[in-house]
Amino acid sequence: MLTDVTRRGLLRAAGAAGVAATAGSAVAASVGVAEAATRAGENLPFYGAHQPGIATPQQPALFLAAFDLETSKVAKLRALMRNWSAAAARMTQGLRVAPDLQSGEVPPGDSGDVDGLLAGRLTVTFGFGARVFTLGGLAGRRPAALQPLPRFAGEEIEARRSGGDLVVQACAEDPAIAFHAVRMLATLGAGTVRLRWTQRGFLPSRYRGDQTPRNLMGMKDGTLNPRPSQPGFAQVVWTGGSDAAWLRDGTYMVFRRIRMNLPHWDSSSRSDQEATIGRHRESGAPLGGSRENDIPNFRARDRNGRFVIPARAHVRLAHPSFNGGIEILRRGYSYDDGVTEIGPLRDGAPHSHAPGFNAGLAFVAFMRDPQAQFVPLQRRLAAQDRLNQYITHVGSAVFVVPPGARQGGYVGETLLG
């Protein structure tokens, strides 16, 4: 079946390459239209005002990697971002990261493991951690909102899953394509950066477009996400006039690795689960409503006078109307990562000592100011959310995400150029 799709993709590619050439694509121009036409199906643009992978509809596979700088020289970081941007642009157009040299005496320019595949809607998104702004000349340009996250109640953050000087987010239709992209960038970065942590994620691959994906709890997750087509989207996500000029059209990424105690969740009654989230499992409708997009009625009470959407339900505590209008753009993925010993649970819940799936939510969110958006929201959730009995935050990082690169430029140019 997908063979047909691929074939159709190939048939479309000639047209796509034509469009790219019309748009003056540096990539298509530099590699020749013939090569582009052969491999250019399912491409998303790399160049633009904003980086891709933020407002882009979620692809089903995530590969996220944080790197630490091994240099204190801005020139080396600049060279890295040039190389990374050019490589990302090629790969997002379905091209090898570098054309293979004819000689067998040198390493191939590309690992080749996704040779013959199309770009698969690959996006690559880059971000900078706080230490970037300790490099010579950049100290005064650190944006005020790029601060370490405070300690939140209940979290059990592991250093080996947290922090980092640079982040690369690759999203694609296919986990092989996302992994390949980050691997190639890691290779290009050897000597300048070293790998710190990685985080893979998946979404059910048939949830497309407007359908809200379900997380590992079986709940629709993201119903109230701001949509790029809505007028308030830019105010939620993109940095604007009051920010540093180099950061205009940028954003921030907050990453949290949120482990779920799945055995505990799976042994809870449906009523408990729904009261925890504040939504019906099947429809995703807020409790008391019947459709997913019904506006939650937080005042409604049942015949016993109790809130229909309980006081500590996740949807209530996280809702903008209880948080001074705060919104963030969530772009999270489910993850699983081997077997873990589930330790004692909080809140007097029964203890479980059986090994379980080390699994949960790779929470990725974008916003214009994490100090003003994520921090107060998470403070409130960490303190009160009924969901906390099932989840533990075990990884954390925050990055500033520069604007997109212009054609022929590179991500970070407004800061480093």
Place this chain on the structure above:
Amino acid sequence: MLTDVTRRGLLRAAGAAGVAATAGSAVAASVGVAEAATRAGENLPFYGAHQPGIATPQQPALFLAAFDLETSKVAKLRALMRNWSAAAARMTQGLRVAPDLQSGEVPPGDSGDVDGLLAGRLTVTFGFGARVFTLGGLAGRRPAALQPLPRFAGEEIEARRSGGDLVVQACAEDPAIAFHAVRMLATLGAGTVRLRWTQRGFLPSRYRGDQTPRNLMGMKDGTLNPRPSQPGFAQVVWTGGSDAAWLRDGTYMVFRRIRMNLPHWDSSSRSDQEATIGRHRESGAPLGGSRENDIPNFRARDRNGRFVIPARAHVRLAHPSFNGGIEILRRGYSYDDGVTEIGPLRDGAPHSHAPGFNAGLAFVAFMRDPQAQFVPLQRRLAAQDRLNQYITHVGSAVFVVPPGARQGGYVGETLLG
């Protein structure tokens, strides 16, 4: 694009349900044709002479899990295999593992995270480790070929990634579907089994049918795999007349987690890589040949009198013609699993202390007798394979795989029934 595919799947489903009913499918019958018709697209049969997931063309996502028995009672194992088989049959037909009860006062029967998806070519395959045959009444029925694997040269096997009393292999189009299946089976097994290790894997999802997938080394992997349509396939894979009667139409699974030193591989020249494998990277052709399916000429020498396919090349050492005709059915997947410190390498290769991707090959192979097939083959490879400078076996397990279940029966019935 996939929306079209899904829609076509749904349109086909009515027909598929009709076929199932004609074939007397216990599943379709027990849940009602209407439910089956709604969700039954892209189904592979669960019942049959052989278990699915062996001769089945490889789906792109693997989730493999080993469990340890927490019981010494055959009756509990029998009940587990009954429940697991019924659950697997439902899920492979795109149905929830159990119909949801109306009451909110009990846990939902299914975690619901893949609700609304189709079966996605899910297969579930079960196997038994040696300890199953220590349960009362089964001691005399352990097949002779189910022996622990010997220690092989160079391996660094970790207990936490190895062994196990039972194995479940779920393969599907979508990692979410494969994970869901194993998670539901783990939940059903609580009290009888506990999770020991898990192994996820992926293949580039557009390699279908006869196209040989590439591994993380960029090499086509599986060119010489026996094909179900070939006459010798049964002799390679399925247990036959000389085996225990309960095992007829069964097989064995050998699992090896093979870590690849990707930075080392990626810094090797193309000539080195091709001489290591004995094939051309791009075409997959044996060295000296031009097409992937060319028969390797192991006698050919270059003008300096050296073998064109080097003496220690992987394809030569692994080829049936140098191993008394031994073949196995490989069904491996690429994996990545966070960050590892790459230690010193063998064979005088340069040391690398940079953290790298913890990644490699989740080797899964099926054969009628691991002692006669995998063991001699791997002894030879472990001792001589030029590939060993890039790989390390870090996980290992062997399981006997019972025949498929008849309609309404269960996997393992010929042993436990």
